[in-house]
Amino acid sequence: MDQFPLPVARIGIIGGGQLGRMMAKAAKRLGCTCVVLDPTPGSPAGQVAGHQIVGDYHDPARLRELAESCDVTTFDIEDIDTETLIQLEREGNRVLPSPSLLAVIQDKLTQKQALDDAGIPTAPFVPMPEPSPEAFAKFGYPLVQKSRRGGYDGRGVSIIRSPNDYGAHLPTDSLVERFVPAAKELAVVVARGLDGDCRCYPVVEMCFRPGENVLEMLLAPANIPAETAQAATELGIRTVEVLQGVGIFGVEMFLTESGELLVNEVAPRTHNSGHHTIEATVTDQFEQHLRAVVGLPLGATDQLSPAAMINLLGAPGHRGRPVIKGMAEALAIPGVCLHLYGKAATAPFRKMGHVTVLDPDIEEAQRKAIRVRELIEISGEGHP
Template sequence: MKIGILGGGQLGRMFMQNAINYPYTIGFLEPDAEASCSIFKNSFTVGDFKDYTSVLNFGKDKDVISIEIENVNVEALKELRNQGKKIIPSPECLELIKDKGLQKEFYKENHLPSSDFYTVQNRNELLNHPQLKYPFVQKLRVGGYDGKGVQIIKNAEDLQQVWDEPSVIENVVPIKKELSVIISRNENGESCVFDVVEMVFDETLNLVDYLLSPAEIDDKIKNVAKDISIKVIEALNTPGIFCVELFLLEDDSVIINEIAPRVHNSGHPTIEANSSSQYDQMLRVLANLPLGDVCIRECSAMVNVIGDPKQEGEAEYVGIEDLISLPQTYLHLYGKRITKPGRKMGHVTVLGKNKEEIVEKINFIKSKFKVIAQ
C-alpha cells in the first residue's frame, strides 16, 4: 500500500516515525524544501499542496491520500477520488473545515453546541453590522493557523485593527477551561476516543503553552465532551482522525470551539502516555486496520518549545542537559533550522504519578530549556 500525505511539517514527521514500523510506503508533498519531513529524503517530494496539478501528479501512484494540513487543493483530491484513490478525510469534509464560516453553519445545522456568530465579507460590513457589540472575536474564514487569524476586539478603539477579509464574528464567552478531544474513525465505522486533555494558552502568542492529560474535570463534564466529539465525527461521516477543541464555560456547559481534520498539537503526549498514539491511530485509519487501545498509561503533560519572541536565526537549544536529567521526560525537536518569534520548534512530554509532580517538571523545563538564535 502506498500512502500519500499532503504536507510535510512536524505532524508528518511524527506520523512517519510511527509509520516506518508498518509495511507501507509513505510519501509527503511539501513546498518547503527544508520542512520537518525533508529528513525522509526518499519519501519527500517538493511541491505545492495548494496547486491542482502538483497534487494530482503526487497522488497518481498512491492508494490512499491524507493530510497533515487543511489548506490543500480539494478539487485535485476530488479528481483523484474519481480515479479510484481513497481520500481520508473526504474532500467535502476538508472543504467544510478549512472555512470557519462553513464550520459554524455545520454546528448549527447538526445541533452541536457552539457560540453565537455571524459572518461578514469585509471590514465595512463588520463596522456597520446591526449585531456588532463588544467584546467580540474575529476569525478569518480561511488561512488561519497556530493562533494566527484570530483576534479579540474589546472596544471601539480596537476597531482600527479589524481585518478587511471574510470573517466569522463570535460572541466572547466566559471560558473556564479549554479542552481537546482526539477521536478517530476507520472505514468500517469503528471509532475510538482519547481521554479529554486540558490546554493552557500563552495569551500573547495565542498558542498552547502546555497541556495536561487527563484534564482536571469531573466525569460528567468528561462524558459530555466525549459525547459531543462523537456526534461531530458521526455528522462528518468520513473516516479520519480529528481534534475537537472545546470550551468549558463558567456554568460548566461545554461548547465547540473548532475542529481540526487531522492529528493535532494537543495529541502529542499520546506518543509516550497512551498505549496507541494519535499517529498510530492515523496510520490504522488510513490502512483501515482495527483501531488501537488508547488508554492512558500515566498522567502526562506537554510543553511546547516556542521560538524566542525577540530572536530569529539559526536555532540553538540551551539547557538540553538539564532537561534530559529529569526522569520520564521526552524531547521532540522538529528539525527546523531557523527559529522565529512564536514558531513551534518542538515539544517536551513529561509523565508522572500526579499533577503536582508534573507541574513541578513543567516549571523546571520552562526555566531551564530554551531555543534562541545563534
Template structure:
C-alpha cells in the same frame, strides 16, 4: 485485505511538517512505503519518507500529479487543494479525510454553519464577506463588543484570530471573509481526539486540558487527563462524538472545546488530522495518535486510547527577539529529569513563536508532572546563534 507492510502499497501525505514527521515514525515501525509533498525544501519529513516531492499544496496540478500514483492519500495540514483531492478520489485513489470534510473545515464560516445545522453546541457568531462590514454592523447595533474576529481561511497557531474589545482593534486586520464570534466566558479550554475508521467504528481519547500563552494565543501546556470532574469529561466526550458522527470523517478529528462557567460544553473548532493536543500520547498512551491515524485510514482495528500514565506536553516555540539558526539552550538540564522526553522537529531556523518542538513529561502523579513541566518551560530556551 490489502498488504500494507513491506509491500508495494504507497501512502501519500500532503504536508511535510512535524505532524507528518511523527506519522513517519509509525510508517517506519510498520515498514509502510511513503511519499510526501511540501512547499519547503527544508521540510522535517524530507529525511524519513521514501519519496519527497517539492510542491505547492494549494496548487491543483501539483496535488493532482502527486496523488496519482499513491494508494491512500492523507494530510497533515488542512490547507490543501480540495478540487484536486476530489478528482483523485473520482479516479480511484482513497482520500482520507474525505474531500467534503476538508472543504467544510477549511473555512471557519462554513464550519460554524455546519455546527448550527447539525445542532452541535457552539458560540453565537455572525458571518461577514469582508472585515470592513463589521464596523457598520457594530454601529447599527447588529454586533456587540467584545467579540472574537476570525479569518475564514488560512488561520493557524493564533494567526487569523483577534479579540476585538474596541472598534480601533479592527484596524490593520486583513479585509477578508471572516466571522465574529461571541466571546465565551470559559473555565477551561479542553480537547478530545476522536478516531474513526472506514468501517464507522469510533473511539475517543481522554479529555485534555489546554493552557494558552496569553500573548501568542498558542497552547503552552496540554494536560492529560484534564483536571475536571467526571460528569464534565463525559459531556465533552459526548459532544466530540456528536461532531465526529456529523462529519462521518475517516481519520482523527481533534475537537477543541470550551467549558463554560455553567459547565456547558461548546465546540470551538476542529482539525481533521493529528493535533498538538494529542502529542502527549507518544509517551503516555497505549496507542499514540499517529499510529491511530494510520489504523483509521487503512481500515485496521482501532488501538486502545487509554493513558498508561499522566502526561503533560510543553510546546517549544521560538523565543521573542530571536531569528536564525536555532539553539536549544539548557536541553541537557531537562534531559537529566525523570520522565522528560524532548521532540525536536527538525526546523533549522527559529523565529518568535514558531513551533520548534515539544517536550512530554510523564509521571504517575499529575501534580508532579505539571510541576516538572513548569520547570522544563522555564529552563529550556529556543534561541538563535
C-alpha cells in the same frame, strides 16, 4: 487469516511539518512507506519518510503525482487545493479524510454552519464579509473575529472587547462569534475508522499564552469532573460522526462557567492536543490516524500515565539556524521526553519541538514541564 505484503501501504502525506514527521515515524512501525509533498526541500517529514516531492499544496500536478503514486493520501495541514483532491478522488484515488469534508472545515464559516446545522452546540456567530464598526456594534461586544481561511496557531483570530479595540480587527472576509468566557479550554482527540468505529482519547485541558492564542501547556487528563469528561467525550464523538470523518480529528471545546460545553473548532488531522499520546497512551494519535485511513482496526486509547506537554517555540527576536540551550539539564529531569522537529531555521514563536513529561502525579508533571520551559531556549546561530 489476513496477510499483508510489505510495505502494508504506501501513504502520501500533503504537508511536511512536524505532524507529518511524527506520522511518517508511526508509518515505519506499521510497515508502511510514505511520500511527502512539501515546498521546502528536506522538510521535517521528508527527512523521516526519505521520499519527498518538492511542490506546493496548491499545485495540481504535484498533488496528482503524489496521489497516483500512493495507495492512500492524507494531510497534516488544511490549506490545500481541495478541488484537485476532489477530482483525484472521483478518478478512484483514495484521499482521507475526504476532500469535500476538508473543503467544509478549511473555511471557518462553512465549518461553523455545518456544526450548527447538525445541532452541535457552538458560540452564536454571523458571517462578516466586510467588517465595519457598525456591523461589530450591531452584533455586540465582546466578540471574536475569525478569518474564514488560513488562520492557525492564533493567526487569523482577533478578540475585540469594545469599540476601542476596532483597530485590531482583521480587514478580511470573516465571521464574528460571541466571546465565550471559558472556565477551561478542552480538547478531545477522536479517531473514526472506515467502518465507523470511534475511539476517543481522554479529554485534555489546554492552557493558552495570554494574548497570543498559542498553546502554552497541555494537561492530560483534564482536571474536570468525571461527568464533564464523559459529556465532552460524547460531544467529540458526535461531532466527528455528523461530519462523517475518517481519521483523527482534534475537537476543541469551551467549558463555560455554568458547565456548558461548546465546540470551538474542529481540525481534520492529527492535532497539537494529542502529542502526549506518543508516550502516554497505548496507541498514539499518529499510528491511530494511519490505522483509520489504511483500514486497519483502531487501537486502544487507554492512558498509561498522567502527562503534561509544552511546545518549544523559537525565542523572540531570533532567526536562523537553531541553537538549543538547556537541553541536557532538561533531559536530566525524570519523565522528560523531548521531540525536536528538525526544522532548518528558527523564527520567533515558531514551533520547533515539544516536550511531554510523564509523572504519576499530574501536578508534579506540570511543575516539571514549567521547569523544562524555563530551561530550554531555542535561539538562532549568530545571536547572543
